[in-house]
Amino acid sequence: MNSKILMISTGGTLASSHGGNGLSPRLGGSEILKKISGLTAGFEVDEEELFSLDSSNVQPEEWTQLARRIYIRRKAYDGIVVIHGTDTLAYTASALSFALPGIEIPVVLTGSQVPIENPIADATENCRAALYMAASRCPGVYVAFNRKIIVGTRASKVKTRSFDAFESINYPYAARIDSGGLVINPELAERSQRGCGLRDCFSRAVFLLKLFPGISPLVFRQMEEAGCQGVYVEGFGIGGVPFVRRDLTEAIGNAVRRGMVVAVGSQCLYEGSDFSVYETGRRVVEQGAVETGNMTSEAAITKLMWALGQYEDREQVKKVMVQNLAGELGVKVNWND
The missing domain is CATH 3.40.50.1170 (L-asparaginase, N-terminal domain)
Structure with missing residues (x-):
């Protein structure tokens, strides 16, 4: 057939x-x-x-x-x-x-x-x-x-x-x-799925921020004033956000406390982030940012848009961001070789 x-x-x-x-x-x-x-x-x-x-x-x-x-x-x-x-x-x-x-x-x-x-x-x-x-x-x-x-x-x-x-x-x-x-x-x-749902609401009140040396912490206040509810921050390397001279970690913490969801990942395409390795990473996680691990930028920002479109409760948004919903998180054995 x-x-x-x-x-x-x-x-x-x-x-x-x-x-x-x-x-x-x-x-x-x-x-x-x-x-x-x-x-x-x-x-x-x-x-x-x-x-x-x-x-x-x-x-x-x-x-x-x-x-x-x-x-x-x-x-x-x-x-x-x-x-x-x-x-x-x-x-x-x-x-x-x-x-x-x-x-x-x-x-x-x-x-x-x-x-x-x-x-x-x-x-x-x-x-x-x-x-x-x-x-x-x-x-x-x-x-x-x-x-x-x-x-x-x-x-x-x-x-x-x-x-x-x-x-x-x-x-x-x-x-x-x-x-x-x-x-x-x-x-x-071996996969099988049944019972498809339709959850098609996406928030547009989001921003994708790629860090660079010398970036001003004021950018987070400017995003808030523009009505941004969530931001995905691409940090340095395995997980670095500057805190000397221009303290972005504190600015992120202030934004989180005022209700913004801040997700953080790496600018590097492969191998993902681990913000527990360096002090520059630990500081931002301690401020309430959510780590995206080895998600792609495309998956991280669309997931943030989707999660904010589904839930009003910011804690629920954060919880969903660290759950593997569609293969976006986690590491598998390399079958490509």
């Missing part, structure tokens, strides 16, 4: 062509499906166009729209493929992971670095990987790119031009494609 797959198109480079102001999405879902018709043998594929945007313009409102469409359609399909621009694809993948807890089918986001109309495009191969992962019966949210399948909360765009633009950060691939076909991570194959 052929797997029944829904392809939801949202725009992005894959659907783009040149216009007077540069590349912009112009192909609809039906046109994309025609261009990948050679890949759909063995699948029953339907398509829907939800919106057509460069992913730089995809924001929490679109995350909510997309989550609701997936939630409504999920029971009629074995899997869902989402065509999405690459620039914010990792943010959307994380957002959907939190908005659709317990999703029972594979939801696979993909896109391309080159428009599908270009003969050298990576679009066709990425769509192939997405279709096969969508038919895998491995529930969850994933990113398919360059023959790799990445857990949604672990994906990050690490290159701007290359076809291997996405990487799985601090986590093994969910699957990969090689001469043996689609090879699923054995741990993933």
